[in-house]
């Protein structure tokens with residue numbers, strides 16, 4: 001999601017004639033598009049801030065600032081009468097371009113001398129983190145909500161920049177369409193990441209997302225399709241639809257079907273779906289549509305009903321298994337990967353054994369294992385004391401990982417001899433790296449006379465399997 005967001009920020013700023021550079025040292029302005037899913041992500045940003053040079057201006061957006069924003073209480077008395085109270089993030093939402101980019105001085109002036117006819121803006125205004133960080137890091141210039149990205153030109157004008165923008169400003173995030181190659185996190189730059197919804201209403205007990213990002217929004221189907229068409233017309237080959245619960249979009253099936261019918265598409269993926277929002281129709285599409293990749297990444301988090309209930313996931317392990325059974329019964333073989341958390345408060349050895357059992361049942365090709373750590377502000381942090389010690393958490397993570405390795409190796413062994421389509425993502429020395437439609441990482445020994453380039457789709461045959469990776473040979477160029 002952050003790649004898709006960064007691409008939108010870049011689109012808006014290049015539209016104001018800012019020049020982009022990958023070289024941090026050359027930059028006059030550095031933008032941090034932050035994540036706060038884990039405390040570690042926030043700590044990383046704090047470390048990176050120290051690496052900036054004093055003359056470089058720092059701007060920060062997304063979760064880290066929004067998650068801290070919600071901790072700031074704004075009383076109704078502090079707001080002018082003509083302003084609507086914002087969402088629970090404590091920020092003000094507006095479609096009025098006048099109401100943006102207030103400076104600290106203006107806030108203070110307003111607080112000292114409130115006047116109902118004066119418009120008050122968003123962004124730095126009510127964010128205590130801005131002031132805390134600014135004391136340590138004087139070159140911090142701006143915090144802004146990612147939703148206000150379309151208003152960046154106005155915010156920057158307010159900050160004193162003499163800038164012009166080529167197209168109209170909009171605060172409708174989904175209307176900002178970046179160049180497809182900018183959204184790609186792969187070396188091959190053939191993938192476009194398209195957000196179809198944002199944020200989340202699920203409120204899983206451990207998760208900061210609904211607090212950091214806000215309540216769920218679904219983008220209009222027409223805009224999503226328009227974006228997909230533009231990317232494909234420019235040379236994009238793989239589209240990945242994004243959403244916190246991507247399959248909850250009310251028109252998800254229609255969106256998939258329409259994109260699958262577009263010229264130029266090779267592969268269509270989506271992430272992350274939620275078990276409860278799968279429909280038989282969606283599974284049927286996986287069975288019948290070759291371009292809908294045979295890979296489902298579906299977070300199950302735990303195999304214990306007690307823990308699933310405490311996590312407020314809204315399904316039981318029996319339902320999870322039924323769902324896996326439905327995928328396995330499709331005529332087309334689908335690779336399943338998942339996320340699991342170990343060491344959730346009060347997780348007993350029996351609970352953990354149930355997670356191991358689910359891992360075996362699911363026969364997952366990959367499990368992204370998270371060690372539980374409490375995030376302030378979440379339901380779990382307030383109500384479920386972190387009772388499992390670090391050593392036990394790590395030991396459980398290691399046991400689950402050992403099991404995963406053996407499952408992955410056994411699954412990969414079964415692919416020996418098969419021919420699959422893959423995309424080349426990197427060529428380094430004598431090796432070609434890429435991935436298949438079912439999201440298996442591949443390594444091919446490169447021959448010096450090979451005409452393969454990054455971004456090529458190639459047909460490959462597996463020759464050797466190790467956990468998480470497959471060695472292949474090239475059959476033919478596709």
Ligand code: SF4
Nearest residue numbers: 200202203204207209
């Ligand atoms: S579904 Fe749960 S874990 Fe996923 S983003 Fe929403 S609240 Fe967080």
